Amino acid sequence: MSVALAGFTPDEVALTVEHNVLTLEGRKAEKEEKTFLHRGISTRSFKRQFTLADHVEVKGARFENGLLIIELQREVPEAMKPRRIAISGAGPGNVSQIEAKAA
Template sequence: MRYDWTPLWRSTIGFDRLFNVLDEVQRTAEESFPPYNIERLDENRFQISVALAGYTPDEVTLTAEQNVLTLEGKKAEKEEKTFLHRGISTRNFKRQFTLADHVEVKGARFEDGLLLVELQREIPEAMKPRRIAINGITPGKVTQIESKAA
């Protein structure tokens, strides 16, 4: 079931992104192909594993744009075959992953029928916490400010 957010759009201001995220979550829940896993390798490294049995690297494109990673597959049927049972999907697909800020794609490779996408969170130096020195008067030492005698 798909929910229509239109009535809420009319009565809210500044929640555009929230409704876009809710719509995306709902749309993603409805998509089921290709199956995938998202794994945390350590605090700042992640891996997306996508089951792509029967696809070659030439039939798959991976695009990173802003905070969205898009995976598309276009299966090229080379010849007409007669199947008695067809359980391996060869359909075209498009799956998108929303990446958090400062998460970058470091590489991708095919391994044992899986597309493995390596991700790394790299927080810029300017955004990392840093210790600030506090300057002040050293205890026991009094500093007099210039003054005129009355």
């Protein structure tokens, strides 16, 4: 998963996970007032939340060229994985036929 965060530094971004909710917050440090004719990149604070599917874990995150890249991995526990059940029964040589009488 990747999120574009142009204009932010890694120190201004917080990433947390709690109860399958991934929260991404960005807070721009207050700087001295300057007058801009045009500001192309928004610098206001934000908070975004993403609900993760069951058994999805955040393995790591890295910040590259204005992109926050979050590594997600789905790990299903062994107890929840499908398993093959052996079916036992009579083989072809052990089949007995019931005699039927015509009426």
